[in-house]
Amino acid sequence: MRYSLLAGGKRIRPVLALATAEAVGLEPDRVMPTAAALELIHTYSLIHDDLPAMDDDELRRGQPTCHVRFGEDVAILAGDGLFAEAMRLVLDRQEGDPPHVLAALHEVVDAVGVSGMVGGQYMDVAQSEGSRSDIRHLHELKTGRLIGASVGAVLRLGDVLEPATITYRRFAAEVGVLFQIVDDILDVTGDEEALGKPQGSDERHGKRTYVSVFGLDRARELAAESHRKARAALAETGGRTARLEQITDYILTRQT
Amino acid sequence: MRYSLLAGGKRIRPVLALATAEAVGLEPDRVMPTAAALELIHTYSLIHDDLPAMDDDELRRGQPTCHVRFGEDVAILAGDGLFAEAMRLVLDRQEGDPPHVLAALHEVVDAVGVSGMVGGQYMDVAQSEGSRSDIRHLHELKTGRLIGASVGAVLRLGDVLEPATITYRRFAAEVGVLFQIVDDILDVTGDEEALGKPQGSDERHGKRTYVSVFGLDRARELAAESHRKARAALAETGGRTARLEQITDYILTRQT
Numbered sequence: 001m002r003y004s005l006l007a008g009g010k011r012i013r014p015v016l017a018l019a020t021a022e023a024v025g026l027e028p029d030r031v032m033p034t035a036a037a038l039e040l041i042h043t044y045s046l047i048h049d050d051l052p053a054m055d056d057d058e059l060r061r062g063q064p065t066c067h068v069r070f071g072e073d074v075a076i077l078a079g080d081g082l083f084a085e086a087m088r089l090v091l092d093r094q095e096g097d098p099p100h101v102l103a104a105l106h107e108v109v110d111a112v113g114v115s116g117m118v119g120g121q122y123m124d125v126a127q128s129e130g131s132r133s134d135i136r137h138l139h140e141l142k143t144g145r146l147i148g149a150s151v152g153a154v155l156r157l158g159d160v161l162e163p164a165t166i167t168y169r170r171f172a173a174e175v176g177v178l179f180q181i182v183d184d185i186l187d188v189t190g191d192e193e194a195l196g197k198p199q200g201s202d203e204r205h206g207k208r209t210y211v212s213v214f215g216l217d218r219a220r221e222l223a224a225e226s227h228r229k230a231r232a233a234l235a236e237t238g239g240r241t242a243r244l245e246q247i248t249d250y251i252l253t254r255q256t
Numbered sequence: 257m258r259y260s261l262l263a264g265g266k267r268i269r270p271v272l273a274l275a276t277a278e279a280v281g282l283e284p285d286r287v288m289p290t291a292a293a294l295e296l297i298h299t300y301s302l303i304h305d306d307l308p309a310m311d312d313d314e315l316r317r318g319q320p321t322c323h324v325r326f327g328e329d330v331a332i333l334a335g336d337g338l339f340a341e342a343m344r345l346v347l348d349r350q351e352g353d354p355p356h357v358l359a360a361l362h363e364v365v366d367a368v369g370v371s372g373m374v375g376g377q378y379m380d381v382a383q384s385e386g387s388r389s390d391i392r393h394l395h396e397l398k399t400g401r402l403i404g405a406s407v408g409a410v411l412r413l414g415d416v417l418e419p420a421t422i423t424y425r426r427f428a429a430e431v432g433v434l435f436q437i438v439d440d441i442l443d444v445t446g447d448e449e450a451l452g453k454p455q456g457s458d459e460r461h462g463k464r465t466y467v468s469v470f471g472l473d474r475a476r477e478l479a480a481e482s483h484r485k486a487r488a489a490l491a492e493t494g495g496r497t498a499r500l501e502q503i504t505d506y507i508l509t510r511q512t
Contacts, residue, residue, distance in 0.1 A: 001370075048336060053328035072309035073381045076332065077374055080304060083339060084369035091362040098354035105361075106347045113340035114257075118333055125329045 001078045001085070003069060005043045007061040008196070012179065012251070013038035016150040019247055020168070023239035024158045031154050033093035034104055038150050040086035041108070045117055045146075047079040054125065055205055062196030083112070096157050103156035111149035116141055124207070135208050136177070143183075144176030151175075164237055171233035171244070178226035179251050184209035185219050186256070194256040227252045257334045257341070259325060261299045263317040264452070268435065268507070269294035272406040275503055276424070279495035280414045287410050289349035290360055294406050296342035297364070301373055301402075303335040310381065311461055318452035339368070352413050359412035367405035372397055380463070391464050392433070399439075400432030407431075420493055427489035427500070434482035435507050440465035441475055442512070450512040483508045 014035035018028040028035075050057040050065040051072060058068050067075035087105070094101050110116060120142025151172035155165050186195060187202045188211050202209045210219040230248050234241045270291035274284040284291075306313040306321040307328060314324050323331035343361070350357050366372060376398025407428035411421050442451060443458045444467050458465045466475040486504050490497045 048332055051329075051332065053332060073307075074378070076304055076307065076309060077378050077381065080335075080339070081370050081374040081378075083336070084365055084372075084374055087343065087361070087365040088369050091358060091365055098358050102347060102354050102358060105343075109340055109343045109347055113344050114337050116340075118337040118340055122330070122333050122337075125333065 001043075001082050004047050004060075004066045004078060005040060005082065007063055009039075009043075009061055010254070010256070011039060012247075013042055013147060013150040015247060016147065016172075016175070016244070017154050019243040020151045020154040021158065022243050023168075023237065023241045024155065024160050024164070025240070026154065026158045030095060031157055033089050034108070034153050034157065035150075037086040037089045037108065038146065038153075040082045040089065041112060041117075042146065044079040044082035044086070045121070047075055047082070049121060051075060054121070055201075057197065057201065059197050062193075094157070097159075100157050100159055104153040107149045107152040107156055108146075111145035111152075116145035116149075117143075120145070135210065135213050138208075139180040140173075140176065143180050144173060147176035147179060148172040164239070167233050167236045168239075171230050171237070171248075174226050174230035174233060175248060175251060178223060178230055178248070181210045181219055181223040181226060182251060182254065184211045185216065185223065186254075187211070188216060190255065196256070223252060257299075257338050260303050260316075260322045260334060261296060261338065263319055265295075265299075265317050266510070266512070267295060268503075269298055269403060269406040271503060272403065272428075272431070272500070273410050275499035276407045276410040277414065278499050279424075279493065279497045280411065280416050280420070281496070282410065282414045286351060287413055289345050290364070290409050290413065291406075293342035293345045293364065294402065294409075296338045296345065297368060297373075298402065300335040300338035300342070301377070303331055303338070305377060307331060310377075311457075313453065313457065315453045318449075350413070353415075356413050356415055360409040363405045363408040363412055364402075367401035367408075372401035372405075373399075376401070391466065391469050394464075395436040396429075396432065399436050400429060403432040403435060404428040420495070423489050423492045424495075427486050427493070427504075430482050430486035430489060431504060431507060434479060434486055434504070437466045437475055437479040437482060438507060438510065440467045441472065441479065442510075443467070444472060446511065452512070479508060 017031055017035035017038060021028040021031045046060060047066045049055050050060055051067055057065055059065065066078055090105055112118060120138055123138045124142060148169065151168055155168055184202065187199065187209065190199055192199045210222060214222065227248060231245060234244055273287055273291035273294060277284040277287045302316060303322045305311050306316055307323055313321055315321065322334055346361055368374060376394055379394045380398060404425065407424055411424055440458065443455065443465065446455055448455045459468065466478060470478065483504060487501060490500055
């Protein structure tokens with residue numbers, strides 16, 4: 001669990017959570033347990049996705065994947081354990097009114113289950129067996145929902161009300177799409193050493209990506225479009241969104 | 257998920273939860289979402305334990321295991337999905353004061369993570385690589401904690417206070433031990449068709465069980481002792497424990 005969790009990575013989800021706290025006037029430290037839990041959950045999903053029965057990847061964040069290092073049995077359990085400990089972290093440490101903590105957990109759990117990460121990964125697995133899935137919907141579930149929950153859970157902790165929540169959620173959805181498009185582009189154009197994983201792995205796995213479906217040029221246009229929409233949503237919130245703006249720009253221009 | 261969840265089984269954990277509700281004066285229906293969640297979690301653990309990288313079992317509840325039927329990738333995700341949906345079931349449907357629902361979830365999550373089911377399974381996996389672990393501690397984590405949480409979560413939902421909680425928890429711990437000892441005995445003496453899985457599988461997997469460690473006769477004595485202690489704890493609670501007593505007797509005398 002520590003090996004995979006502490007191997008680095010961009011920490012996009014916790015960073016989004018902390019920046020959202022700042023935007024809505026919460027002390028970022030106050031949401032730290034939930035922010036950290038999101039990274040535990042993300043790491044759990046990476047460990048399971050990398051397994052031989054799934055993507056069979058051997059390198060992640062520049063080091064051997066969990067199952068290569070510790071065996072498949074331990075890797076499955078490390079993922080299982082990270083999810084349970086993520087929930088426990090929130091239940092043990094997250095301050096706030098109980099209804100708000102429950103609502104935040106709800107956001108997170110919705111983003112993990114069959115209508116989120118696990119459902120998206122299932123579509124991904126089933127897709128390689130032939131069916132053509134809507135790529136945007138697949139990624140919305142697999143990646144977008146947890147990125148959305150990084151914003152959404154904090155809105156719940158801060159008891160932010162409509163209409164502000166609506167624009168923040170629109171921002172979160174766009175940023176999730178943006179993240180995935182850029183991920184797909186970097187898989188084709190990125191530097192292996194910087195990425196910490198082999199370039200071109202999506203193609204080798206026969207995955208449908210924004211690049212394989214739309215081509216590189218159109219994928220870049222779609223990324224720029226998502227970036228514009230995400231920034232526009234932020235501008236509408238009326239919050240202290242300087243940090244969220246920076247993160248949005250980073251997600252577009254990142255090289256890893 | 258449905259295939260494994262609805263394949264039958266004894267439903268010991270939800271039954272314990274409902275009977276505990278009755279004992280402490282809660283309407284059993286009121287704790288149904290949490291009771292059902294416990295069965296989802298138990299099923300998730302069975303699916304992952306049966307995987308080729310773990311126990312590599314092909315038969316469970318009288319039918320092919322999840323990975324045999326649907327493939328290893330889908331089986332891993334079915335387990336992952338069941339855990340997330342179990343949490344969601346509680347968050348969506350469990351009525352009660354938010355602090356009590358949070359406390360019930362906490363009981364459940366503690367029983368799943370590294371100091372519970374996942375930790376116990378890790379010990380089990382690591383053990384087969386050579387180290388000698390305390391068998392009672394291993395099973396306390398792997399099986400006992402979730403059985404304990406079936407009682408404990410309901411105590412939280414009912415906001416039951418000390419000293420009653422202490423005797424109920426002592427009961428739950430003993431019933432967990434009793435369940436495991438009888439499980440180990442049935443693996444040696446049981447009827448394959450009734451069990452729905454091959455007899456003698458513990459021995460083939462080189463597992464340390466109550467029978468392999470203490471022998472069959474002593475294991476039976478230990479079971480009788482746990483049964484006595486569990487019943488004694490129930491008698492001390494002062495609750496309406498008729499149903500819990502029946503379940504305790506059933507766990508000792510069951511043939512499957």
